[in-house]
Amino acid sequence: MTRTVDDHAAAVAGLLHPLAARPVEPVPVRLAAGRRNATEVRSPADLPAFRNSQMDGYAVRAQSIADVPVTLPVDATVAAGAVAAPLSAGAAMKVMTGAPIPAGADCVVPVEDTTRQPDGHVRIERTRAAGEYVREQGDDVRAGALLVPAETGLRPRHVAALAAVGLTQIEVYRRVRAVVITTGDELTPAGTPLRPGQVYDSNGVALATYLAADGVEVVTVTHAPDEPERLRGLLDDAATRADLVLTSGGISMGDFEVVKATLQPLGGEFGHVAMQPGGPQGLSVLHGIPVLSFPGNPVSTVVSYLVFARPTLRTLAGLDPVAPRTLPLLGELNSTPGKRQFRRGRIAGHGVEPVAGPGSHLIAAMARADVLIDLPADVTAVAAGSDVRVWAL
Amino acid sequence: MTRTVDDHAAAVAGLLHPLAARPVEPVPVRLAAGRRNATEVRSPADLPAFRNSQMDGYAVRAQSIADVPVTLPVDATVAAGAVAAPLSAGAAMKVMTGAPIPAGADCVVPVEDTTRQPDGHVRIERTRAAGEYVREQGDDVRAGALLVPAETGLRPRHVAALAAVGLTQIEVYRRVRAVVITTGDELTPAGTPLRPGQVYDSNGVALATYLAADGVEVVTVTHAPDEPERLRGLLDDAATRADLVLTSGGISMGDFEVVKATLQPLGGEFGHVAMQPGGPQGLSVLHGIPVLSFPGNPVSTVVSYLVFARPTLRTLAGLDPVAPRTLPLLGELNSTPGKRQFRRGRIAGHGVEPVAGPGSHLIAAMARADVLIDLPADVTAVAAGSDVRVWAL
Numbered sequence: 001m002t003r004t005v006d007d008h009a010a011a012v013a014g015l016l017h018p019l020a021a022r023p024v025e026p027v028p029v030r031l032a033a034g035r036r037n038a039t040e041v042r043s044p045a046d047l048p049a050f051r052n053s054q055m056d057g058y059a060v061r062a063q064s065i066a067d068v069p070v071t072l073p074v075d076a077t078v079a080a081g082a083v084a085a086p087l088s089a090g091a092a093m094k095v096m097t098g099a100p101i102p103a104g105a106d107c108v109v110p111v112e113d114t115t116r117q118p119d120g121h122v123r124i125e126r127t128r129a130a131g132e133y134v135r136e137q138g139d140d141v142r143a144g145a146l147l148v149p150a151e152t153g154l155r156p157r158h159v160a161a162l163a164a165v166g167l168t169q170i171e172v173y174r175r176v177r178a179v180v181i182t183t184g185d186e187l188t189p190a191g192t193p194l195r196p197g198q199v200y201d202s203n204g205v206a207l208a209t210y211l212a213a214d215g216v217e218v219v220t221v222t223h224a225p226d227e228p229e230r231l232r233g234l235l236d237d238a239a240t241r242a243d244l245v246l247t248s249g250g251i252s253m254g255d256f257e258v259v260k261a262t263l264q265p266l267g268g269e270f271g272h273v274a275m276q277p278g279g280p281q282g283l284s285v286l287h288g289i290p291v292l293s294f295p296g297n298p299v300s301t302v303v304s305y306l307v308f309a310r311p312t313l314r315t316l317a318g319l320d321p322v323a324p325r326t327l328p329l330l331g332e333l334n335s336t337p338g339k340r341q342f343r344r345g346r347i348a349g350h351g352v353e354p355v356a357g358p359g360s361h362l363i364a365a366m367a368r369a370d371v372l373i374d375l376p377a378d379v380t381a382v383a384a385g386s387d388v389r390v391w392a393l
Numbered sequence: 394m395t396r397t398v399d400d401h402a403a404a405v406a407g408l409l410h411p412l413a414a415r416p417v418e419p420v421p422v423r424l425a426a427g428r429r430n431a432t433e434v435r436s437p438a439d440l441p442a443f444r445n446s447q448m449d450g451y452a453v454r455a456q457s458i459a460d461v462p463v464t465l466p467v468d469a470t471v472a473a474g475a476v477a478a479p480l481s482a483g484a485a486m487k488v489m490t491g492a493p494i495p496a497g498a499d500c501v502v503p504v505e506d507t508t509r510q511p512d513g514h515v516r517i518e519r520t521r522a523a524g525e526y527v528r529e530q531g532d533d534v535r536a537g538a539l540l541v542p543a544e545t546g547l548r549p550r551h552v553a554a555l556a557a558v559g560l561t562q563i564e565v566y567r568r569v570r571a572v573v574i575t576t577g578d579e580l581t582p583a584g585t586p587l588r589p590g591q592v593y594d595s596n597g598v599a600l601a602t603y604l605a606a607d608g609v610e611v612v613t614v615t616h617a618p619d620e621p622e623r624l625r626g627l628l629d630d631a632a633t634r635a636d637l638v639l640t641s642g643g644i645s646m647g648d649f650e651v652v653k654a655t656l657q658p659l660g661g662e663f664g665h666v667a668m669q670p671g672g673p674q675g676l677s678v679l680h681g682i683p684v685l686s687f688p689g690n691p692v693s694t695v696v697s698y699l700v701f702a703r704p705t706l707r708t709l710a711g712l713d714p715v716a717p718r719t720l721p722l723l724g725e726l727n728s729t730p731g732k733r734q735f736r737r738g739r740i741a742g743h744g745v746e747p748v749a750g751p752g753s754h755l756i757a758a759m760a761r762a763d764v765l766i767d768l769p770a771d772v773t774a775v776a777a778g779s780d781v782r783v784w785a786l
Contacts (some may be wrong), residue, residue, distance in 0.1 A: 032603065056647040081580075083590050084590075096647040097647060139752075141758065145758060156599060156606055157695070162760075163598035166583045180761045186492075187474075190556055199442065199491065202556035202557035204556075206550075255472070257488065297491075297555055298553065302549075334709055362533045364540060364557060365534070367541055367551045368552050393548065
């Protein structure tokens with residue numbers, strides 16, 4: 001296969017789409033932010049549950065204060081959380097914010113507009129219409145009304161609303177569970193001294209970190225040796241524990257391409273996408289589980305993940321999409337014709353400046369970048385000041 | 394005290410500022426995303442650690458392929474992770490991406506530009522200059538060079554770079570630890586049937602959820618009864634376990650303002666900020682710990698948090714600031730003169746439409762909003778189509 005970035009992105013999205021129908025599980029409302037709910041939530045009750053005062057003040061009948069100033073006897077004080085007795089005719093009742101409005105009252109006079117008299121009466125300085133400073137039962141949400149639609153990426157504001165109507169748990173989709181498998185016999189775990197020819201394995205950590213940021217549960221991060229039987233065993237095992245497998249390395253033009261050698265005979269598609277970095281790409285389905293195979297150069301792995309996996313995974317998790325921005329380029333860039341190029345850039349003022357060269361091994365330099373600069377396949381040179389499209393890293 | 398929003402925000406920021414100097418702790422690099430590092434990180438080694446091939450292909454001396462096509466004997470194959478013997482004069486050595494460049498070679502010919510002959514020799518179709526497709530030792534980062542500056546909000550790209558140079562842990566600031574205390578005898582925990590006059594406590598859950606999203610460790614969420622001695626006990630306890638206390642409720646004009654009654658005698662400042670919702674505000678320091686006291690209406694609590702606490706807490710955590718946007722208002726709004734008003738709104742197309750009224754009890758409606766619409770204190774009416782400033786919820 002040889003594909004454009006858009007075509008391959010569509011193929012990946014198609015492979016991941018069935019994960020939208022993954023199982024649901026209950027979570028406590030207090031832990032629901034960052035999850036995606038499966039079914040709509042209707043309010044189990046009116047909110048407010050009862051007519052209550054919007055202010056600290058005096059509940060009265062509006063007609064009792066039609067001529068002001070007026071002095072009224074005060075029946076009692078109603079705290080929030082208390083139960084109010086009915087208001088006596090022509091009297092006032094002191095109410096705190098949130099306290100029930102006593103039967104017989106129809107408005108509240110804020111305490112700032114009143115003066116308590118030595119004899120316990122209250123002097124009221126201005127009139128109020130019926131309904132003023134009164135919160136009616138159900139005026140925020142009615143019992144049975146929609147509170148949170150299905151398929152909502154839950155945010156703290158949803159959690160607050162769910163808690164306010166007294167809900168303690170909510171059904172959300174299980175997080176997508178991913179296994180990450182890195183390959184390449186030269187890769188060495190951090191913490192071990194490097195022998196000649198070896199490099200540290202950053203791909204496993206990088207993919208796991210991005211996956212977690214995109215709402216995915218990372219089940220395991222494993223390094224596979226360049227032996228197809230061992231890799232096959234790891235893949236078989238992953239398929240029993242995860243919804244998705246990401247691999248890095250082993251899919252290019254070398255003599256020891258273990259991922260391609262293992263998955264191509266099982267029906268995996270391996271080929272080239274017209275992009276830099278990240279040209280070699282593979283897509284397989286093993287035991288019904290999608291396997292996305294990225295090239296092993298560290299920047300290629302990350303860029304492949306960001307371009308192909310991140311958009312769908314964020315949607316599945318209910319997280320906000322990463323939207324591109326258009327900014328003027330500070331500096332010049334050249335690009336290989338026929339390949340969409342993703343260069344690293346750094347926002348500086350109102351523009352974006354290139355960071356380091358195009359090399360797919362420049363993973364340390366990528367720490368200084370905060371965006372990918374997205375150069376279309378037909379672009380060969382970008383002049384300083386030209387608008388370019390950038391994606392947050 | 395009576396203050397503008399900006400003045401009170403500055404006072405809160407000043408109170409929280411000392412938390413920037415909180416203790417540091419080591420975390421594994423793989424868990425460092427979302428933390429803020431205390432000290433700069435310099436690379437412990439060159440990256441690449443050795444001169445290596447950028448492509449699968451043949452390492453040669455450029456002068457051996459000055460006249461093409463040319464056919465060269467092939468010394469051996471060097472896999473990534475292997476150690477290369479020196480290149481024989483006039484020969485080629487097959488190298489995989491990432492494999493060491495053998496001594497004596499100075500460029501790599503991509504495999505695509507070669508043909509292996511039946512006799513094992515390789516035919517090379519085009520010339521290459523010295524250095525082509527060779528990654529020089531240290532050309533990503535040199536040993537001792539700055540990899541991640543101090544006070545960086547660590548992102549997956551930093552984690553990838555730290556892993557690539559073989560680091561396994563990094564010193565980061567301990568998360569800010571917060572205790573949330575809600576007050577109001579009418580508040581009832583979710584899961585309990587409401588008695589007359591009671592409401593569910595959404596403020597604790599809402600504040601805890603926002604705090605977690607802003608990188609704060611929520612130590613406990615407690616409800617305090619309207620008894621100053623009990624609240625004082627909870628505050629004393631919080632000061633031993635947290636860096637920050639947030640309270641809701643008990644600071645307004647009522648007769649039972651437990652937070653104000655407890656903290657004002659200890660030097661806490663309680664007064665009014667010229668805003669809606671969220672007018673009553675309190676700031677105290679107890680046992681050296683800042684205590685931010687927000688009003689108890691659910692929308693007031695959340696808006697107070699977003700306006701006063703979120704900006705500093707996100708900075709302390711190393712998270713991106715929430716930046717305002719300017720959008721045309723779809724609909725009209727009125728605002729109380731002299732008070733900065735934060736209305737709830739929803740992004741719709743290229744504009745923002747108001748959601749529900751100004752009432753500070755409308756917490757269920759806030760689930761439908763995704764921004765706060767920020768109306769300056771001197772604004773009394775906003776016409777449809779006017780630009781307004783909005784902040785993400």
